[in-house]
Amino acid sequence: MNERNPISVPNKSLNQLSLTGHVAFLQNMIQEAAEAASLAPQCLIGLQRVLKYEYHLHGDGFKNQAGTDTPSLSVFKHWLIFLLTGYNLNIHIRFVENILSACKRSSTLHTATLKIYVYPSAKIFDFNQIGQDATLKIHEALIGMPESEIGDFIDKLTDKNHTELYRLVRKSFNGEPALQIRQYFQQKLPEKKKRGHPVGKFFDLNKIFASLNQEYFGSKLLRPVLKWSAQENRRRMGSYNLRTDTIIVNRALDKIDTPLFVIRFVMYHEMLHKFVGIKRKNGRNYAHTSKFRNYEKQFAEYAEAKEYLSHLRIDQHKK
Numbered sequence: 001m002n003e004r005n006p007i008s009v010p011n012k013s014l015n016q017l018s019l020t021g022h023v024a025f026l027q028n029m030i031q032e033a034a035e036a037a038s039l040a041p042q043c044l045i046g047l048q049r050v051l052k053y054e055y056h057l058h059g060d061g062f063k064n065q066a067g068t069d070t071p072s073l074s075v076f077k078h079w080l081i082f083l084l085t086g087y088n089l090n091i092h093i094r095f096v097e098n099i100l101s102a103c104k105r106s107s108t109l110h111t112a113t114l115k116i117y118v119y120p121s122a123k124i125f126d127f128n129q130i131g132q133d134a135t136l137k138i139h140e141a142l143i144g145m146p147e148s149e150i151g152d153f154i155d156k157l158t159d160k161n162h163t164e165l166y167r168l169v170r171k172s173f174n175g176e177p178a179l180q181i182r183q184y185f186q187q188k189l190p191e192k193k194k195r196g197h198p199v200g201k202f203f204d205l206n207k208i209f210a211s212l213n214q215e216y217f218g219s220k221l222l223r224p225v226l227k228w229s230a231q232e233n234r235r236r237m238g239s240y241n242l243r244t245d246t247i248i249v250n251r252a253l254d255k256i257d258t259p260l261f262v263i264r265f266v267m268y269h270e271m272l273h274k275f276v277g278i279k280r281k282n283g284r285n286y287a288h289t290s291k292f293r294n295y296e297k298q299f300a301e302y303a304e305a306k307e308y309l310s311h312l313r314i315d316q317h318k319k
């Protein structure tokens with residue numbers, strides 16, 4: 001067993017760090033703890049003290065001019081609370097520890113200098129390598145990833161083709177306990193007013209998502225990021241990005257005369273992509289599988305919506 005000094009509470013100068021600085025600071029401590037012999041009790045107690053200190057420090061800090069928490073601070077505070085709850089900190093450190101040891105076993109990463117960031121990030125994960133410096137960011141929800149899959153995840157990070165990697169990550173991200181962790185952070189997130197623009201001029205994507213989720217998915221589908229596209233698009237009515245878990249609907253449909261069932265159909269189609277996932281066969285990816293098409297036909301106004309969209313003319317130059 002490695003003897004470790006307990007981590008001491010940092011001095012007041014921490015106060016001056018930016019929010020990003022605080023997150024990076026904590027990540028470094030957690031990585032240090034994970035690099036040490038398995039969860040030396042001293043280490044954990046020290047880290048818990050730092051987390052409590054951080055939480056205390058930000059009780060009133062980082063307010064915006066309106067006196068409310070900024071969204072990123074709100075996430076940060078709830079991340080601290082999350083880590084301090086029950087055994088979450090142990091599980092979190094254990095996960096970082098497993099990632100580190102998988103990297104040491106990896107044929108491509110074992111010589112790299114690694115920085116690992118695990119927190120409720122905007123992406124499911126993000127990997128960057130420049131020379132021997134590698135940075136891996138992973139969403140907090142993945143800390144429950146089975147140890148048996150962590151090695152696979154690390155091995156596939158440096159693959160040219162990321163299909164297998166996404167399949168693996170999505171499996172964890174959409175399973176328990178990741179769902180519970182994601183729900184925790186989703187509930188704590190302040191409603192975004194301007195960013196993302198799910199509320200159009202005439203249609204609110206949040207409401208459309210919620211009603212479809214109830215009618216067709218038993219309200220089981222977790223809400224992805226919902227956005228109207230920035231520009232009108234001539235061909236693409238909608239898209240689902242697996243990596244950022246985002247559904248974008250063509251702004252051209254946000255018109256007073258667009259029938260609601262048309263937008264509902266486009267949204268339903270993209271929700272199915274999230275629900276069904278991608279099938280891999282003979283080295284190729286298939287999104288619109290026969291299974292997908294069968295689900296799609298269950299949409300109540302399927303024929304009418306298809307018909308409407310096939311005749312839709314979109315003038316891209318119109319403002």
Ligand SMILES: [Zn+2]
Binds near residue numbers: 273287288
């Ligand atoms: Zn599609």
